[in-house]
Amino acid sequence: MFRFVMCMMPIVSTAKMSAKQFLRLGEDPPGVRLELVNGEIAVSPSPLPRHSHVEKRLSHILLGHIIEHDLGNLLGDTDTIFGEHDVRRPDLIYFTKERENLIREDQAIDGPPDLCAEILSPSSRLIDRRDKFRQYAAGGVRFYWIVDPQLKTIEAFRLTGGRYRAVGRGQGSDTVSLPPFPDLEISLGRIWFPTRRK
Numbered sequence: 001m002f003r004f005v006m007c008m009m010p011i012v013s014t015a016k017m018s019a020k021q022f023l024r025l026g027e028d029p030p031g032v033r034l035e036l037v038n039g040e041i042a043v044s045p046s047p048l049p050r051h052s053h054v055e056k057r058l059s060h061i062l063l064g065h066i067i068e069h070d071l072g073n074l075l076g077d078t079d080t081i082f083g084e085h086d087v088r089r090p091d092l093i094y095f096t097k098e099r100e101n102l103i104r105e106d107q108a109i110d111g112p113p114d115l116c117a118e119i120l121s122p123s124s125r126l127i128d129r130r131d132k133f134r135q136y137a138a139g140g141v142r143f144y145w146i147v148d149p150q151l152k153t154i155e156a157f158r159l160t161g162g163r164y165r166a167v168g169r170g171q172g173s174d175t176v177s178l179p180p181f182p183d184l185e186i187s188l189g190r191i192w193f194p195t196r197r198k
Contacts, residue, residue: 016085023079023087023108039085044123050122050193054149055091057191065184072096082139093119115180117145136170137164143180152192
């Protein structure tokens with residue numbers, strides 16, 4: 001025989017949402033981006049024009065090089081599973097041709113990309129430089145780029161011994177070649193949002 005006891009204390013759930021549960025939520029509500037961080041839903045605003053401009057320009061340069069040399073696949077803003085309770089959406093992700101099998105047409109990415117690139121926004125600056133920096137390293141992402149449209153900088157890191165080490169940097173109108181694309185010269189002046197007089 002079971003006995004039920006009334007409890008006057010509030011009940012707080014400590015259960016974490018799983019990546020599978022999160023991915024069943026479907027598309028994001030208008031105007032926000034959702035990620036799953038340690039089992040909790042993290043909400044961030046949609047990108048502003050400066051962020052979107054840099055993402056499109058950099059994507060165009062990378063995609064042209066990747067297609068021309070048959071190097072693999074470049075995706076953007078795609079759910080990427082980094083653990084049982086973590087789903088991130090890097091601004092750009094790249095898989096080499098040898099690892100394209102991790103990409104499924106109608107599923108979230110389940111495996112570390114060769115490159116993740118994040119374009120900083122005012123709301124994401126600390127997250128991209130600290131939280132994702134650690135998480136992508138722990139997840140085995142070989143290369144991580146941080147692009148700052150405000151300071152007009154790009155920084156490249158390579159995973160070595162479980163930690164990211166700086167392997168390249170550029171600013172303003174510099175021309176840079178960054179791993180994993182040693183044969184690609186990127187003229188940074190082409191990717192920044194144009195400065196207009198008011």
